[in-house]
Amino acid sequence: MKLIGQRKQAKESAQHRAKRVVMAKLIQNGHQEDRVSSDNRQQNETLLEGTFHYSQFRNGLIVQAGTFYEIAQADVLAKAGPCVCVTLLLSGCIGFGYEGQDHLLDATKGAKAMAVNLARECAFRRHIETSQTKIRKVNLLLRPEWFEKSHLQLPESVRQYLQTHLATWCWEPDSQQLAWCEEMLVAETIADPWVRELMLESRAQLIMLDLCRQLAACAPETFGCEAQSLLRxxxxxxxxxxxxxxxxxxxxxxxxxxxxxxxxxxxxxxxxxxxxxxxxxxxxxxxxxxxxxxxxxxxxxxxxxxxxxxxxxxxxxxxxxxxxxxxxxxxxxxxxxxxxxxxx
Incomplete structure (x- = not known):
């Protein structure tokens, strides 16, 4: 599978390379032809190449999993949120950002994970660099309704996290979380679509259970510092x-x-x-x-x-x-x- 985007290249000198800015969208024509293609009307360029999976569930959960290589240089722009975006990176290095905040996850020496709360719709940037390093990652996107469990009250620190725009939480996945991610990365090997979707949803729920336990155990004021410095x-x-x-x-x-x-x-x-x-x-x-x-x-x-x-x-x-x-x-x-x- 390929991720395809349209580049708009700045004027380059002989000595300097410009970063290409692209807009991309997902086109699904069956699992063997899924790709992200540009909204622009110029020739497409492949940005990522590998295998990708996308599943959306009715309870406000989206699961994205991929094993791929970055084969171009670009900044991909898109809209995101409101949601909690959880990224579990098993190998490789990726750069991304929201509004005035940029992040770099480096799993070259061990898996890394980060959850970013988007309390409102905002711009998402994905920084793509040409690399020979294989990237293996799982993304979980959870809309606000996912956290609404009947009429139960959220733990104060979880409530504070969900109310703080661009609040971040970083951790190193344990062996059990990594095992769940490995299962999600090879989801396409499960022949029965119903079983496959059930497995993906259950593993995502288990990862989120661990994350919510971490958030519930921390001090509520943990999340306000970095977000306070950004434009409100x-x-x-x-x-x-x-x-x-x-x-x-x-x-x-x-x-x-x-x-x-x-x-x-x-x-x-x-x-x-x-x-x-x-x-x-x-x-x-x-x-x-x-x-x-x-x-x-x-x-x-x-x-x-x-x-x-x-x-x-x-x-x-x-x-x-x-x-x-x-x-x-x-x-x-x-x-x-x-x-x-x-x-x-």
Missing amino acids: VPDSLSGVVAYLESNLHHDIRLQEVATATAMSVSVLQRRFKQELGFTVLDYVRNRRLEKARELMRQENLSVCEAAYFCRYNHPSNFITAFKRKFGITPGECGIGSEPTTRTG
Whole structure:
């Protein structure tokens, strides 16, 4: 099976490689032909190659399992949430992020697991790097209704976790959890579809039981620290922010944003300014600069490539905007192709 995405490549110089930004969607034509294909109308490019499984259950649980290789360089963007996203990585290394938060799971020396709570819809980014290392992972996505058990009250720390947007919980899977993951990764070998789905759901439930026990045993205030430093977006604007985050690499027009979020332009502008204290275009400009800084640090983008990502026509304008926001130029903080200024 193949994961296919459409790349939109920044202008490259001979010395620098640009990160490709892609939008992808799942197309299912039977288990032997499942793939993720771009929404764009240009030639597709294979990003991941291997075996993948996807199952959705009526109780708000989604199970994704895969064994694959990353064979291209790209950032895949999509919308996610509200849900708890649990990633169990048995081998390899993967990078991903939500809004202003980025994560790196490295299982080269042992399996790792992470649960991220998405209290509202937000932008999801998956960072793909060319690698010869096999990646084996299981994802569990649980919508809020999964945690609703009749009229029983949630443990306070679990309730606090579910109310904290982007709250994270990391752990190292034990031997029993790893055995459940191994069964899920080879689910396609079970001939009977009913038995296969029953096995997947039961193993996912057991993993979540272990996770909920961990959460219930910790202090409720554990989850607020990192999320407090992020932009607090009211529910009324969560869809707007998710749309903007998913389209940072495109030209963004207010009318398109308003149409996509069922508002008029005037209502959109007024609500955004009142609730967040700045305009829609200010938000887009700042997030592009922040993302460009991340890519320059992590992917060695040049100033020209970062300027292209931020939609600036000339690198000098990008450098001016970068310094206005961060107080220093890209060269002064040691990123990009601009020479570093030294004094003394």
